[in-house]
Amino acid sequence: MIEVSGLTKQYGARTVVDDVSFTLEPGTVTGFLGPNGAGKTTTMRMMTGLVPATAGSASFDGRAYPGLPNPGAVVGTLLDASAVHPGRTGRTHLRLLASVVGVPAARVEEVLGMVGLTAAAGRRIGGYSLGMRQRLGIAGALLADPPVLVFDEPANGLDPEGIRWMRDLLRGHAARGGTVLLSSHLLGEVESTVDRLLVIGAGRVVADGPVGDLLGGDGAAVRATDPAALARALETAGFHVQHGSDGALVAPGAEPGQVGAVAAAAGLVLTDLRPVRRGIEDLFFQLTAAT
Numbered sequence: 001m002i003e004v005s006g007l008t009k010q011y012g013a014r015t016v017v018d019d020v021s022f023t024l025e026p027g028t029v030t031g032f033l034g035p036n037g038a039g040k041t042t043t044m045r046m047m048t049g050l051v052p053a054t055a056g057s058a059s060f061d062g063r064a065y066p067g068l069p070n071p072g073a074v075v076g077t078l079l080d081a082s083a084v085h086p087g088r089t090g091r092t093h094l095r096l097l098a099s100v101v102g103v104p105a106a107r108v109e110e111v112l113g114m115v116g117l118t119a120a121a122g123r124r125i126g127g128y129s130l131g132m133r134q135r136l137g138i139a140g141a142l143l144a145d146p147p148v149l150v151f152d153e154p155a156n157g158l159d160p161e162g163i164r165w166m167r168d169l170l171r172g173h174a175a176r177g178g179t180v181l182l183s184s185h186l187l188g189e190v191e192s193t194v195d196r197l198l199v200i201g202a203g204r205v206v207a208d209g210p211v212g213d214l215l216g217g218d219g220a221a222v223r224a225t226d227p228a229a230l231a232r233a234l235e236t237a238g239f240h241v242q243h244g245s246d247g248a249l250v251a252p253g254a255e256p257g258q259v260g261a262v263a264a265a266a267g268l269v270l271t272d273l274r275p276v277r278r279g280i281e282d283l284f285f286q287l288t289a290a291t
Ligand SMILES: Nc1ncnc2c1ncn2[C@@H]1O[C@H](COP(=O)(O)OP(=O)(O)OP(=O)(O)O)[C@@H](O)[C@H]1O
Pocket: 011, 016, 034, 035, 036, 037, 038, 039, 040, 041, 042, 043, 185
């Protein structure tokens, strides 16, 4: 288990991470979400000893990262994918890392295959695309098959296929009992990957809980062949009805099943029915307005 307790970082008079505490359980993927500058990277860097904390602590099964005998075998980090020597090939870079974390060179070929870089392994990193650099960074994090992965904005530069691949990788890791923390400023990027959201704003944790609880159904959007009749039926059934900008009707607070039942009872034909979920931006503004 990972325990972060009261982590705080001040740069001069500015507190950029303010008393951040959370725990991460094995078998889960946690999304660390917040807008640019919220303090995600700084928190992750403090957790992994890259920057000293002004106050507070982070421990991995009871030990601080710098105190781990072989940190790379416990925590795989993706914290700055550009911090690699551009003149080296991907393979050389990983072989150097492998010697640091104490894994055989054969493992380099395995992780190159896992991240889809086998064909590009002999090329210089300077010629890699951003997505390829991300994949190389992920390969490095996976080298020692660590139980914990701490990834900062891993979707950066990845195309939709790459994002799907990463989701499978991280979900697979958690399914095998691993612990994953991944940051993003876009909910859509991580929504289907994570079990839990940890939302940070202006250096403080503003929400922490299962995705469904934080972003649960907030209403239903519906289209019908006779929208006016549907609007009347919904209002008669006690739902408030709004006209969405895209022509759909929106019933705040309604479950799609309730809307479907009203339509069925009124003999109306629906052409589209889906839950409306508030985005991270709405959630974020609501949470920060409340604090
Ligand atoms: N070395 C530093 N010196 C001074 N201020 C810093 C330093 N590093 C980060 N900050 C500031 O700390 C705040 C939090 O930055 P951080 O990179 O942790 O945010 P973030 O949530 O990761 O944002 P992003 O999504 O933009 O990466 C920002 O205002 C940033 O300017």
